[in-house]
Amino acid sequence: METEPVTYEVTDGYAVITLNRPDKLNAFNEAMHGALIQALERAEQDAAVRALLLTGSGRGFCAGQDLSDRSFPTDGEAPDLGATLERLYNPLVRRLRALPKPVLCAVNGVAAGAGANVALACDIVLAARSARFIQAFCKIGLVPDSGGTYSLPRLVGEARAKALALLGTPVSAEQAEAWGMIWQVHDDADLMPEAQKLCAHLATQPTRALGLIKRAIQESATNDMDAQLDLERDLQREAARSPDYREGVAAFLEKRPPRFTGA
Structure with a gap:
């Protein structure tokens, strides 16, 4: 039986939305995109939900796009990845930014490519000490998307943003915190308890x-x-x-x- 690509749970006034493709490091495919948008819509419309917690199952947060879910046209034409962004990734980032409730992200492992930039689109980002943020696009001949070219320069400055995007160098959780890319780093075992405590607090606020x-x-x-x-x-x-x-x-x-x- 195939598991749900995203799980949804409400507790203590906030919703926990978990990317749930651990065997693929929670890489995005069409099903996960659809399920995540539905979960965000559900949380936005539920008055009992006053904050959101986004995280990943298994040993990583999100490895970006699942490349095995992508195919090249048989006629030799290049795929239109701009259409993919317009249909899937851009609406996701816009919805995260526009949600009238605080969205906390708990990065529990690798956050690469679109996975890194979806995390950075959230309002408060906590990371496990083992987490890594990687702008992996240059490794496959692509440009950072999912808001990466917008958020990175504003968070870490143009010089660091260019180096991270041009080199694809992993950023440790500690470095990300020092640069102001994220809010806080916690020991791996403490990440979810700390994230849950913060969300429970946000759920009591105006x-x-x-x-x-x-x-x-x-x-x-x-x-x-x-x-x-x-x-x-x-x-x-x-x-x-x-x-x-x-x-x-x-x-x-x-x-x-x-x-x-x-x-």
Whole structure:
């Protein structure tokens, strides 16, 4: 019996979405793409889910595209990988970035090619000490995709981004943390407990405000100061209308922990 390419579980107010092709290091094929998009849609629409945790099963997070799932046309024409990106990878990255809930990624081993860049598209990235991030595209004559050429320069600077993409040099979890590519490194045995603890915390926070914070920071990459100030004004107006803002102020004045509902 074939296993599901992605598993989905809700616990403590957050969803755990696990890439589940461990025999292929969770490399992407069409079935996994479809299942992952469905899981993200399910989590977005479920009001009881206030944070997401994305991880991989087995000894790796994601090895990128499953090359055995890709074929060359028999007529000698080159495959249209741009169409593949437009149909599969680009919608995935856009959905991760646009989700109005915090998305935490727990990188439990190798994250290569699109696997690395899907991880970097998440909001907070934790990595096991054994994890490696690899821009493997140059090894097979391709260009970094899944947002890699956007996120890498912004996270580590142009010089490092070019070197990583041109050389395909693996980056250790510790180096990724030192460069600001990810948030934190944990011992392998501690990765999932720490990720679960952080997600459980996020699930108790003002979800709508967290989604607006995510949007504001992302849009700052292409806004000038005036546009960003206008965006902050508009988003703050929206946040201040939420019941969680009223609760946060009341809790502060009453010197008690807030009881946010995510509304």
